Amino acid sequence: MTAANPTVTAASTPTLDLPRPTRPAGAVTTALGVARRTVLRNIRNPQVFVLGMVQGAMFLLIFRYVFGGAITTNGIRYVDFLVPGFVGTGVLFAGMTSSIGAAEDLKEGFFDRLRSLPVPRIAIVSGRVLADTVLATIGLTVTTVVGFAMGFRTSAPLGSLLLAIALCVFAAFAFTWMFVLLGIMAGNPQAAQGIGILVFPLTFVSSAFVPVESMPGWMQAFASNQPLTMIVNATRAFTLGEADAVRVLGHSAGYFATRSLFWCALFIVVFAPLAARRYQRG
Secondary structure (H helix, E strand, O other), X not given: XXXXXXXXXXXXXXXXXXXXXXXXXXXXXXXXXXXXXXXXXXXXXXXXXXXXXXXXXXXXXXXXXXXHHHOOOOOOOHHHHXXXXXXXXXXXXXXXXXXXXXXXXXXOOHHHHHHOOOOOHHHHHHHHHHHHHHHHXXXXXXXXXXXXXXOOOOOOOHHXXXXXXXXXXXXXXXXXXXXXXHHHHHOOHHHHXXXXXXXXXXXXXXOOOOOHHHOOHHHHHHHHHOHHHHHHHHHHHHHHOHHHHHHXXXXXXXXXHHHHXXXXXXXXXXXXXXXXXXXXXX
């Protein structure tokens, strides 16, 4: 007895209902997704972030109460001179954390996993920068609150204070591109932490903690024109008010703010493409 083989026709062949290919995620969606992941990771593992804020507060206390009595600041209280300087330099100290975080992402393979996805490369690095800018803003807020608790006072209008905050946040965004690039180049958190020592010449050879006029003549040319001095002076001028800013700093807030924005734009134009290219190369 033989069994007849059933005839299989094209009509009876089952078809698979496969999903249609989706379009690659856009740059904004990708950047926001990476930023959200980075912020949440820092919230769940806040050791480095919190330690950085505590370190900044300790430095502020030391300068205020240990060195404050020995430094003259052109007729204003040292605490009113110091706190805007610390808020301005906060963009660099926050950048050190950005460098270490980017190196950790690279070492742990997070960047490698994202390279396999059809997403814009610049958006991945942008997400890291956006997250670090948010974290830097939190750090700047904490520094400001500590400064007010230590006796910092200002008679400047609210609009000027908001401009000072906006300038510092934009500066944090601009400088973070450089630090993310350094973190990717370092390849591991230990090396990135070592590279972070580069912030100290910019921080201390500036107007952040002492007037530039008190420095040796050969150092004043660099200290007066480097980017951090412009950001610090603009922040300080906004908090002092127009009349005191011209008397203490020699120029108005607009003068320093314009030059600060130029430096920030230059950092973005130079380091954003370099960071994206370095990420692409791995």
